[in-house]
């Protein structure tokens with residue numbers, strides 16, 4: 001029997017390099033919501049912090065059911081008066097820094113639902129013409145072409161969001177890819193977004209681990225969060241799955257994870273999934289106040 005040769009120092013150093021690469025491949029990104037608080041600074045300033053890879057403009061909170069869709073961006077601009085077109089240069093500034101900018105549909109307040117497959121197709125065409133690569137004489141955010149659409153569906157019927165996702169993703173064939181993201185609540189499966197998510201068309205899924213007592217972090221206990229994270233990462237096909245967290249205790253009713261707990265206890269658990277993409281922070285206003293993203297960024 002031939003004796004096993006000892007591995008050479010060269011092989012050992014290659015092996016260590018590979019292990020180091022495998023460890024760093026789990027480095028994640030930070031996504032944030034911007035648009036609901038006037039005092040959170042501009043979109044361009046948000047991107048200039050260098051903290052974020054994705055910014056969701058929140059929200060297009062009226063759409064579907066044959067309504068004329070409308071934006072609500074707090075006091076940042078007046079959609080009805082057409083002053084939100086000033087955001088075009090901010091969006092382009094973000095994109096020039098490599099930050100993807102998406103428009104978030106839905107939110108906690110507003111009037112939205114998709115009454116039929118045809119209604120979903122109409123909303124898809126509207127989003128394409130008004131915010132994406134299509135064209136229209138009146139674009140609410142001006143000429144900038146957004147990177148994609150975020151589904152933050154929290155009310156109404158779950159019907160036809162799968163049709164909307166398919167229709168939006170088909171526009172990718174006309175040029176620039178249309179990224180799709182979703183912000184489901186942490187109880188799995190999500191009652192508003194499950195059918196859409198099962199299309200497997202979503203690039204990023206940032207799960208809201210807050211305001212959901214059965215699965216968010218509570219009183220030093222990460223068991224419920226950990227069980228839910230496993231259900232999501234095994235149940236949903238998406239390029240990257242993100243842990244959505246409040247930026248401070250004021251940002252949500254429950255689920256706040258102190259930065260040291262996030263980095264020492266929670267991230268080591270969620271990073272065991274190859275689908276881990278990073279964290280989503282709700283929202284820029286509270287993040288600016290708390291410095292949460294800056295504090296945890298090197299561990300994300």
Ligand SMILES: *[C@@H]1O[C@H](CO)[C@@H](O)[C@H](O)[C@H]1NC(C)=O
Pocket residue numbers: 213214215217218219221224
């Ligand atoms: C975990 O979730 C269950 C409901 O599924 C709840 O009763 C329990 O209080 C939660 N645990 C913690 C520590 O929040």
Ligand SMILES: *[C@@H]1O[C@H](CO)[C@@H](O)[C@H](O)[C@H]1NC(C)=O
Pocket residue numbers: 291294295
């Ligand atoms: C925010 O956190 C970063 C990283 O820990 C730190 O360098 C910076 O000074 C903090 N900023 C404020 C305003 O506390």
